[in-house]
Amino acid sequence: MARMIYQLRIALDGVEPPVWRRVLVPGGYTLDRLHRVIQLAMGWSDRHLHVFDIDGVQYGVPDPDGLLEVRDELEHRLDALAAKGSRLRYTYDFGDWWEHEVAVEDVVPADLETRYPMCTGGERACPPDDVGGPSGYREFLAAYADPAHADREAMRAWLGRAFDPVGFEPGLPSTLLRRMT
Secondary structure, rough: OOEEEEEEEEOOOOOOOOOEEEEEEEEEEEHHHHHHHHHHHHHOOOOOOEEEOOEEEEEEEEOOOOOOOOOOHHHEEEHHOOOOOOEEEEOOOOOOOEEEEEEEEEEEOOOOOOOEEEEEEEEEEOOOOOOOHHHHHHHHHHHHOOOOOOOHHHHHHHOOOOOOOOOOHHHHHHHHHHOOO
């Protein structure tokens, strides 16, 4: 049987204009690998907890204290949980609460000449980690863009790097994704 590739559209909820990515991943990836793909494609730094919600069942890193009931993401493959047309939920950073919709747009046989995973498209830069969720990101953008804003210099110093909210180049996530295999 040919290796199947899942075309996923990952969209960040609560952010306007939309921030999204399109990735191609092997269907045999476990959810922990899909988590790493999402982190790299979106531009997150993987410093916080996460969880997948698929048909009302949560998957993630098991809580050693048993306070958060999740199935172990290492034991569950994408192709066993989703098919073309499926929609998954992925939440990253339980403080900022970044919710993503992961839509399975297509499932196709792998091209033997192509290395997977890869990012094939997207729009806009991902919000910085620890910015405060969707509302904090709106405040950050307002301060960052307005030279007269009282918090502009503090926000720029906090971030410590240049930031272009409209900037996105699929080649960078694809390069990072190729390094994870």
